[in-house]
Amino acid sequence: MLWAYFHCYQLTLDTYVSQQSASPCPVPTVVYNEKNNAVVQLNPPAKDTGLDVGFGLAQTAALCPHVNILTYRAEAERDTLISLAHRLYPLASDIVLEDTNSLAIRLDNLVQYYGSYEVLWSTLTHEISLSGIHYNYATAWGIEAARLLAKNHHNKVSIQTADIRESLSTCALSQTELDSKAITSLAKVGITQVGQLLSMPVHELGRRFTNDTIRYLTALRGETFPTRQVFRPSDTFEKTTALSFEVENTQHLQPYLNIQLETLSHYLRARNLTTSAIEFRISFREVSPLRLAVNAALPTTALKDWLELAVLKTERLALPAPAISLTLTCCEFEPTAGDNGDLFSNRFTTLAQKQLIGRLKAKLGDTSTQQPLMGNSHAFEKMCTYDVQHATETYQFDAAPTFLFSQPKPLTQGSKICFGPLRLQTLWWEEEAQPRDYFIAQTLQGRRLLVFKDHHKRWWMQGIYS
CATH class of the missing domain: 3.30.70 (Alpha-Beta Plaits)
Known part of the structure; x- marks a missing residue:
């Protein structure tokens, strides 16, 4: 391992x-641990003043007031x-x-x-x-x-x-x-x-x-490997941010709103989800937390859209006391719609295949796209074709690779046999008709290849599986 x-x-x-x-x-900024009365973190300007990890609060204040x-x-x-x-x-x-x-x-x-x-x-x-x-x-x-x-x-x-x-x-x-x-x-x-x-x-x-x-x-020494609890993401999103100072004006909350919504946007996009409802919880020292529900007309993941709604929700809000922390919660999710209009920046994988092909043809021409199809032959050389028109009835074979080379290539990389052999006899009326033993091999990188051994016991690559 x-x-x-x-x-x-x-x-x-x-x-x-x-x-x-x-x-x-x-x-100059330091992070102070009250339990140990010691500085545990500090930034470069604080180091330039002579401060270091382990200093007490009195020593820190004396060196840098x-x-x-x-x-x-x-x-x-x-x-x-x-x-x-x-x-x-x-x-x-x-x-x-x-x-x-x-x-x-x-x-x-x-x-x-x-x-x-x-x-x-x-x-x-x-x-x-x-x-x-x-x-x-x-x-x-x-x-x-x-x-x-x-x-x-x-x-x-x-x-x-x-x-x-x-x-x-x-x-x-x-x-x-x-x-x-x-x-x-x-x-x-x-x-x-x-x-x-x-x-x-x-x-x-x-x-x-x-x-x-x-x-x-x-x-x-690497002789034993203790059992560890592996992290698994929660089914809901929740992020709490401790404010750097006690916030009395909601305008000062906007940088924290931006950070939390950016994290939410990344969370949704990584999981191919959207949401139309989020909730903010503003906490105070002596007052009960204030909850703010923000709803969108349509499910979305865009940071810009949520930030505009959150600012509109909080700009006229009067805080009952200075805020000390902000929590963003999202519990309701929806899968991404297949008709999303952005092809590349959002990188959603649920875009319909026909819609994508239609847009490519409209932009680049009717002959710009090719679709791999099975040909009407049991020989691998003619089993896979690329058709720019409409699909026709084809010969089906489970062992056929996704892509075939135009000419067999020598097998030069290390691999192991996963399936085979499968012997195919080429058509007797064609030139150089001969039997071939086909195998499915897997390389050290995990890629699967269609390989065969000829009558001279030489190994060749015929195609690639996707």
């Missing part, structure tokens, strides 16, 4: 920056992480949420759909970058190993086992999740790095550590 681990180390700060009109945020302080909320970061998982789910199925600020994605079972690890990685990271989230990352054979590398700022995609093992060997034991007692015991015998630990025999580990420690170490 191969897992990618993304450690989103400043979710609160990234959420705050995305809500501001200016980017990046020019004001005009610093902007945000309160750390684990629940808010968890909600942001879930929103990111919803965004990545159409691209990757096996997603595991870790803590409140990290997620792991399994890669090895997706590469057959993307063609290569490079394309898969580019697709995932591009989607994360669109959300404006900063992260450290790593890949390894298991989540535990990938987590250790990511939290050590490895920031490298490693596919080979030898490369992963070499990267892990340089990590210190103090950076692992071993308890202090186990680290102290290992240090007494001269083991201070993960590489030394990975080379120890299993029976030696069993003598020295508890069962919990053994389970972690075997998972780190």
Whole structure:
């Protein structure tokens, strides 16, 4: 297996920056954890003033009196992480949420759909970058190993086992999740790095550590894979945003409305759904939440349409108290209509085939489109034709490929046989009549080909299945 681990180390700060009109945020800003009395996140302007992670509130205020302080909320970061998982789910199925600020994605079972690890990685990271989230990352054979590398700022995609093992060997034991007692015991015998630990025999580990420690170490070595709860998207949409300040005027709510509606639009388009009813819930400190239902005349996903309706709904609204959070909920969905007028920007897949062909012919001419049809022959060379007119009665054969080559091509790529053999004898009155043994082969990338072996025992490609 191969897992990618993304450690989103400043979710609160990234959420705050995305809500501001200016980017990046020019004001020194820190995220303060009241429970530990420590700064846990800060932006570059705050670092320039001498602040750092771990500073207390008094020390922070003394070094930078005009610093902007945000309160750390684990629940808010968890909600942001879930929103990111919803965004990545159409691209990757096996997603595991870790803590409140990290997620792991399994890669090895997706590469057959993307063609290569490079394309898969580019697709995932591009989607994360669109959300404006900063992260450290790593890949390894298991989540535990990938987590250790990511939290050590490895920031490298490693596919080979030898490369992963070499990267892990340089990590210190103090950076692992071993308890202090186990680290102290290992240090007494001269083991201070993960590489030394990975080379120890299993029976030696069993003598020295508890069962919990053994389970972690075997998972780190890639010998066991603990069961994880895989993320599954909810049937309804709900997004809560903690406001950066107490909002007293509804005009100041518009940037937050825009962010939430943009997330909803992405959610609907990824699932090929529309909606005609949404609800906003504005929360206050001491007043009951205010609920606002917004309805559209027709089901839609367009951000512009929903934003206009939301602004009209809230522009004359008087808030009973300063607002502290905003929640968008959508529970009623409808499938996308097949007569959608936009062919490419919305990228809906339910557009009728005949409607698409009709528009192409109207734009490019009656002979611009071709339709693959079955020909009236049992030989594969004449079994598939491309007709620009009307379909006629054809010879049906289940093993026929979608596309046939005009001439057979030598089979040069690695593949395995999935079906066959099927022997066909070409017509005796044709030139070079000979029997052929046909097979269906699958390449290492998952593509299926129609291949045959001639009487000289040479392998050829005849067509491709879609």
